[in-house]
Amino acid sequence: MRIVGLIIFIVVIASCEKIIDVNIPDSDPQIVIEGKISTDTNVYSVLVSKTVPYNSTSNSYVDNAVVSLTDDLGNTQVLNSVGNGEYQTALFSGQVGRTYTLTVQNEGVVYSNYSSIQSPVQMDSIHTVFIPANTFPGVEEGIYPQIYYTDLVGLGDRYRMIFSRNDTVFNSADDYFLFNDVYDDGLQEVVSLFGKRFKLKPGDKVKVELWKLDEHVYDYYQTLENIISQGFAPTGVPDNPNSTWTNGALGVFNAYSYSVDSLIVQ
Amino acid sequence: MKKITFLIIFLFTSLGIYSQEYTLSGIVEVKTSAEPVAFANVYIVELQKGAQTDLNGKFSIKLPEGEYTLKISFVGYDDYEESLKINGDKKMTFKMKAGKMLDEVEVLGEKDDDKLKDPTAGMVKMDVKDMEKIPVVFGEQDVIKTIQLMPGISSAGEGSSGFYVRGGSADQNLVLVDDAPVFNPAHLLGFFSVFNSNALSTVELYKGGISPKYGGRISSVLDVSMKEGDMKKWGFDGGIGLISSRFTTGGPLKKDKASIIISGRRTYADLFLGLSKDPTFSSSKAYFYDLNAKIAYKIGKKDKLTLSGYFGKDVMKYSDIFAFNYGNATATAKWNHVFNSDFFMNSSFIFSDYVYNIQIQSPSGTDFKIKSGIRDYQIKTDFVKKIGSWNTLVFGGGAIFHHFRPGEIDALSDQINDINIQERYGWESNVYIGDQMRIGTRLNIDFGIRLSMYNCFGPAEEYLWDDQGEVTDTLFREKNKAYKTYLGWEPRFNLSFMINETMSIKAGYNRNYQYMTLLSQTGSGQPTDVWVSASSSVKPQIGDQVSLGYFVNFGKNSMFEASVEVFYKYMQNQLDYRNGSQILFNQQIEASLLQGIGYSYGAEFFIKKRKGWFQGWIGYTLMRSIRKVPGINNNEEYSARQDRIHDINLVLMFDITDRLTLSSTFVYNTGDAVTWPAGKYEVDGQLVPYYPSRNAARMPDYHRMDLALILKDKKFKMKKNKETGEKEKIEKRFRSTWAFSIYNVYARQNAYTVSFEENPDNPGQFQAKQLALFRIVPSVTWNFKF
Structure with missing residues (x-):
């Protein structure tokens, strides 16, 4: 779709943009649940909220839901509300190969979702490269990061990369680095971050996490990215991200493993 | 199968009642070029009966023995009239002369009551010459853009060559050029259609009443x-x-x-x-x-x-x-x-x-x-x-x-x-x-x-x-x-x-x-x-x-x-x-x-x-x-x-x-x-x-x-006759026209897309952003013919 976006951009130079008022039919608020656990953290979080009108500036947290987490051995933990829609419990760390089920009960409806923790993939290396001026159209002269990893042989591996510089995590709609192995199963991959905002200077600390995702979680993030990234052209029919929550709840439950690597720019 | 057999029997038994009739068949051509004249109206005055020429300029009419006045008319040509005596099958070629007002053709050239009689409801017929006067984006005449101005047909978007017919989607239109389907009739993302109006003679669009000879799409047929x-x-x-x-x-x-x-x-x-x-x-x-x-x-x-x-x-x-x-x-x-x-x-x-x-x-x-x-x-x-x-x-x-x-x-x-x-x-x-x-x-x-x-x-x-x-x-x-x-x-x-x-x-x-x-x-x-x-x-x-x-x-x-x-x-x-x-x-x-x-x-x-x-x-x-x-x-x-x-x-x-x-x-x-x-x-x-x-x-x-303004050059020039020495009017062979047009005169910003994004002044709030492609597009084209 970016291709079409680019074409339209080339052709239409005379276009103009403005902010408009639109009339949108009302709808009932829907519950939103976001759960995240991993192999390595002691803290995990579950957030429960409701949708609000599109031009609203407030949030609508749900603090009186009953939230529990169960693994496939039958161990269950109940999570306690700590305010602002957040639910927590004591120490916990996820195990590779386990499947977890998160259950939320609110206003008489039970919502549940599951996620399995995959084996982590270690990154091969993080590099920096110097790109001279006029090497690639639109790329300024400077130092840029490149990350190498090798995909596991066999289709079905899903990844998300989290990039941070000087302890600032890149977390905008453009920072969803999601990779699958449909076109490049078992090959070594290089992720080149040549955008202006990734330009590095000596002394910068680069940190990269490589998350290994459950397939439906990857699907969720990918459809989420489709929706929130503002393309030039509308990418088909807008829809909600593909969620596996039961009873129509929005959001995701992500149980994942990860590897981490970092580098100080010389 | 039974139904078909019945249909055929029905068709053939309803014939042959008028055994004393003869066939007048003919070809209507342009006098100066022998090009066939399609869709010309052939009319027998005495019988109030008519036919229309096909794409090859051919027609035929059954007539009982007698004397008749035959009239042929077509937009842009002088009416043709001839007295005929029918006492047997007859084949004739009719030569039509380009009319005095060739350049001033009527839009949708048809005989007055053609549209009334044609059983095909929902048909739009256009002579490509008729489109000259209608303003279009970038000054380029375009059959698809012009046809979008008829009821029941609407453009699939700003400047689009796609069109919707009676609530159908754009791919439900069969687009034919000389019988060949065109899978993507758009250039430059739709701002131009593939139809170069210089190369076309007739355009027909059926939004209903589709003849059994067409098939393969459910909404319409555009036959160019x-x-x-x-x-x-x-x-x-x-x-x-x-x-x-x-x-x-x-x-x-x-x-x-x-x-x-x-x-x-x-x-x-x-x-x-x-x-x-x-x-x-x-x-x-x-x-x-x-x-x-x-x-x-x-x-x-x-x-x-x-x-x-x-x-x-x-x-x-x-x-x-x-x-x-x-x-x-x-x-x-x-x-x-x-x-x-x-x-x-x-x-x-x-x-x-x-x-x-x-x-x-x-x-x-x-x-x-x-x-x-x-x-x-x-x-x-x-x-x-x-x-x-x-x-x-x-x-x-x-x-x-x-x-x-x-x-x-x-x-x-x-x-x-x-x-x-x-x-x-x-x-x-x-x-x-x-x-x-x-x-x-x-x-x-x-x-x-x-x-x-x-x-x-x-x-x-x-x-x-x-x-x-x-x-x-x-x-x-x-x-x-x-x-x-x-x-x-x-x-x-x-x-x-x-x-x-x-x-x-x-x-x-x-x-x-x-x-x-x-x-x-x-x-x-x-x-x-x-x-x-x-x-x-x-x-x-x-x-x-x-x-x-x-x-x-x-x-x-x-x-x-x-x-x-x-x-x-x-x-x-x-x-x-x-x-x-x-x-x-x-x-x-x-x-x-x-x-x-x-x-x-x-x-x-x-x-x-x-x-x-x-x-x-x-x-x-x-x-x-x-x-x-x-x-x-x-x-x-x-x-x-x-x-x-x-x-x-x-x-x-x-x-x-x-x-x-x-x-x-x-x-x-x-x-x-x-x-x-x-x-x-x-x-x-x-x-x-x-x-x-x-x-x-x-x-x-x-x-x-x-808006469009069309300025034609003078049709005649004065030339000295060598024999008489007098000046006389001569029709010019080289003709030209200036076409000035303005698309979107009052610069309406029509939404091409609307996207939603966070308000930069008020993070956490969404706002709707509209993209408009054009404000006002002036253009000028010089057309010539010789």
Whole structure:
């Protein structure tokens, strides 16, 4: 779709943009649940909220839901509300190969979702490269990061990369680095971050996490990215991200493993 | 089968009552060029009976013995009149002379009561010359843009070459150029259509009442025929505009026997890119071109061969990182045979191809090529046989081989693997029979039936999937073996009844099958949209339409014409996508598709002033187009994107002087039905829009006004007669016209897209941002002819 976006951009130079008022039919608020656990953290979080009108500036947290987490051995933990829609419990760390089920009960409806923790993939290396001026159209002269990893042989591996510089995590709609192995199963991959905002200077600390995702979680993030990234052209029919929550709840439950690597720019 | 047998018996037994009749058959040609005159009206004054010439200028009429006055009329030509004595079968050639007012043709050149009598409700016929006065974007005349100004037909978006007919989607229109289907009629993302008006002679659009000889799409047929070269002398015409230029030349290869015409067009806005000092721009390209050619050859008196072709391509290149080209190619070889004055045949071999190529060289070294397309090979034969003075029988058949190539990726670096989406093969064949009955002077009935069959051929891999669209099994289909067959009975029926000389009512019903569907990302048509074949899981679309119309002429000399038509259309097996489907490069695309029903209904109001120094029309369409697809919108009904409730078109043309014409168009339509966020929430640190229902919101209303000023040069020049020494008026051979036009005169910012984003001044709040393509687009074109 970016291709079409680019074409339209080339052709239409005379276009103009403005902010408009639109009339949108009302709808009932829907519950939103976001759960995240991993192999390595002691803290995990579950957030429960409701949708609000599109031009609203407030949030609508749900603090009186009953939230529990169960693994496939039958161990269950109940999570306690700590305010602002957040639910927590004591120490916990996820195990590779386990499947977890998160259950939320609110206003008489039970919502549940599951996620399995995959084996982590270690990154091969993080590099920096110097790109001279006029090497690639639109790329300024400077130092840029490149990350190498090798995909596991066999289709079905899903990844998300989290990039941070000087302890600032890149977390905008453009920072969803999601990779699958449909076109490049078992090959070594290089992720080149040549955008202006990734330009590095000596002394910068680069940190990269490589998350290994459950397939439906990857699907969720990918459809989420489709929706929130503002393309030039509308990418088909807008829809909600593909969620596996039961009873129509929005959001995701992500149980994942990860590897981490970092580098100080010389 | 019983029904068909009955039909044939019925047809043949109703004949032969008037055994004392003779056949007058003839060809109407242009006097100076021997080019056939299509759609000319032939009229026997005494009997109030008439016929119309076909695309080859031929007609025939049954007449009892007697003396008659024959009149032939056609827009732009002097009326032809001749007294005839009929005492046996007669064959004649009629030569029409170009009229004095050749340049001032009427829009939709027809005889006053033609439209009243024609049983085909919902037909729009245009002479390409009629479009000259109507303003268009970038000053380029365009049949598709002009046809979008008629009621029941609306543009698929700002500047789009796609169009919606009576609530159907853009891929439900069969677009034919000399019988060959054009898979993507758009250039430059739709701002130009593939139809270079210099190369065309007639344009017909059927929004209902589709003849059994057409098939394969459920909403409409746009039948465009290319001009034939002049059989007598060479001529040239062309136009030079700000964005593109075109040039046409045609003439005899062998006088009165063979002719050729070649027409070309190219845009050149990108030539300025070469002047740029920035290497990124100087090595970029963006242009398109078209080439039309047609050769006609008469063999004896009974046969004619024509060979025509169209070739067009869009090329875009952004430095070395991105190259994109796409285009159509069509070819038609047609043999036209006259058995006798009552019996004609057209037999054709047709080829059509659409392909797009993308090459990407990314900074990270991921280089690849993409190729995708569709190709058709077709044979068909049509017969027309007149039986008695009441019936004209049309029958024939044909077969099309479809080759679908949804896409392949060719990796040029080792960071990506090759991928090849499986190709699909289908045979679409048909036979049809129909009868056009003229009962007395008041009642006309056209009816017929078409039988179509679609066979899916291997090799193919088909998939089985669960309710979520996850593939659970693969079925391997053998090579050259039909693994799925669909059969479609397509009845067609049209009736017109003349209440009196100026009023008629019409009714029609037709059913059409469509065995291929365009998977479109936006609904407005992109070059990268993919055609998908019917298969075991994707059932063919079926469209049923009923329509009823009232037509009236009034005013002095039938100066005005008006009509009201109502329609109801029911569409089965309409495609929609599962949430978040990937359309491009999806091996298992069929698992992403859902099928349901659609229906549309509406009323079209039309009034036109067709004579005098001021001409024009106003059309208003009130319409709904609804879908219901299980799995979408909680299984409830929702508006189709093209559910434009109100649609208004106004066209005005003023002949200020003989040489100066001012014209204006105004269009208004309700905004498209779109899916917009009813709410928002936070996930993963992102603000996310919430979409509870499909197509529940509306784009802002669309309206726009355009103006054009056409200035012709003087028709005559003064020249000294060498013998007498006196000055006299001589008609100039070289003629030229200036066309100035302004698109979107009052600079309305019509929304092309609306997107939602976070308000930078108030983080956490969403706001709607509209993108408008044009404010005001002035253009100038100089057209010439010699």
